Amino acid sequence: MKKQYLLAPGPTPIPPEVLLTMAEPIVHHRAPVYEKIMQGVREGLKYLFQTKKEVLIFASSGTGAMEGAVTNTLCAGDKALVVEGGKFGERWANICKAYGVKARVYPVEWGRSIDPVSIAQALKEDPSIKAVFTQATETSTGVLYPIKEIAAIVSRHPGTILVVDAISHLGAAELPMDEWKLDIVVAGSQKAIMLPPGLAFAALSDKAWEFVGKSTLPKFYFDFRKELKNLTQNQSAYTPAVSLVMGLAESLKRIQEERLENVFARHAKLAKATREAMLALGLKLYAPQAYSNAVTAVVAPPGVDGQKVVKILRDKHNLTIAGGQDQAKGKIFRIAHLGYVDQFDIILAVAAVEMTLKELGYAVEMGQGVRAAMEVLTEAK
């Protein structure tokens, strides 16, 4: 018997009820029943993004909406500032490059967060910067960036928008788009939204929509204005990923029922339990501060290959987590506590890590990590 466990930062586990909804006979996207589903989805997405604006839906990976955020707001030759502290920061820079946007990279050491003051400084030095691109959580390092503080700075610049890749963040931790004055928030289906990959989302502030009006970069499939026009009629510009949208309606209902504040508190508690467990095992966190609610990156102990931890967990314990990417490859392993995950998932994941580390020759007092996790999980608040 092989019972599979998934604690990777995307795809994340999907509630069986949502899977079964997507297994229902497909409906036609021009039928009234689909339009009704879309009405609920539009409301649910506004609740999740904490915005009064419409949230655009694309049949694509999150990267598609990231590309759209660039091509719909900027012109060739425009300047942008890109926060680059991991694999996904690099993606913003690569998209800018592909479209002739001059991206000034603000480098952040992997595993570290950024000082918002330096963003203020950069915008002061070059007020012609049209957009600041960043992640909310850098999935490759498990670092949470100070988006509220960055937004407070960028929102004072009328000629600059803040574009936030919240793909692995949205639904795991606070990110009230309207209240914090974020200009574009991008998300994906396969993280806290508890769906398979295949849907991308983007919401825009009034300020961002003004940029859209002036943008001259070419776009077609990811044309935000065309998509908005169709969305307000509960449709999409091109054939939507109907089954994923059916699942989305179900997932959003679950989030609305649990309520966002409880969803965030759950993620925060699971993240803390994971961190405390790793520390109790004598391990170090890759992000020593600015912890993410979505994923915890753990430094593999001396003499232990992080990739081997991932491999043994997968091959021997049927438990999937993620390794490090690029410069962090082999150095870390990443445990996600994202989406459809509860306290027992964390307990079993910690137990599996303990057993694996022991097998790899790292001295573990069996159960020490699990105990630390349980102590956090039973805290009153």
Place this chain on the structure above:
Amino acid sequence: MKKQYLLAPGPTPIPPEVLLTMAEPIVHHRAPVYEKIMQGVREGLKYLFQTKKEVLIFASSGTGAMEGAVTNTLCAGDKALVVEGGKFGERWANICKAYGVKARVYPVEWGRSIDPVSIAQALKEDPSIKAVFTQATETSTGVLYPIKEIAAIVSRHPGTILVVDAISHLGAAELPMDEWKLDIVVAGSQKAIMLPPGLAFAALSDKAWEFVGKSTLPKFYFDFRKELKNLTQNQSAYTPAVSLVMGLAESLKRIQEERLENVFARHAKLAKATREAMLALGLKLYAPQAYSNAVTAVVAPPGVDGQKVVKILRDKHNLTIAGGQDQAKGKIFRIAHLGYVDQFDIILAVAAVEMTLKELGYAVEMGQGVRAAMEVLTEAK
């Protein structure tokens, strides 16, 4: 009790077994099990496209791969010839326009096919045309284009590629990519492939890949070279639509088991049965020749609104077909016989059309269409 029937040209019905495969727990796209799925998928797609080349897979609607076919092969200012005989021909022209490609439109009257000689003439007049864009089947009119003949012409021009939107054609009728020397074939998941919408496909000839090497139009998400590089490692450039790919493996297996020649023969017979039934009811076909195996467009009889036919079928008989689009709106209705459809689906669809036309005041001798369909369906070959 409302039992739903779907005979629209996409989304098409999905076999319950495929739906249940997609409802299985999601797997991680970096896991060996996923790579194994991808190996099978790559082979299955090559069989379906009748090509030795790799078939690229994108998480998007078919339109995404259409956009990629333009942006990966051409440069701004390049000339193209677009066969425009319906809604989807217009899409090629719109994509070209969005990216600064000078599209010369070759207009085809809606419901009519094209004379390949005129393509030869156009290429002779202007040998600087870099690409000819066409549909294989124009879904909005139900017309089949003479792709084999067009390809024979274009393949004689070393500086011109033929790009075929086969979204509603592939898997419904013959389209051997390598044998006919097609340069790019684009397809989507929600037609004959019997999946939900959300996957797009593109296969390229060596000649097309040479164009890719010279193309300077900007692209990122739909970057064909990057995707090919990842595909050969059973991966994708960005997070793949895992559940749809799991379903794809299952659907392709079914097509391989039925075998392409039988799949085509089934579609041809169902299409003929539908046509003969409509003619037996005294109705006219919108495409009086060059019939598509995928969808039959029927002219609404005098005094009957085609949209009303669609509405009554849906609201009263729980059967979804498609109406006309744009200039054909109200004038036609379209019955698809595409994908997971068998003889009894056609019989019930014809019966439903008869009942609906009678209700709308059109003189029908009940069962006359059904009888004509049954006669075709029981023909030896």
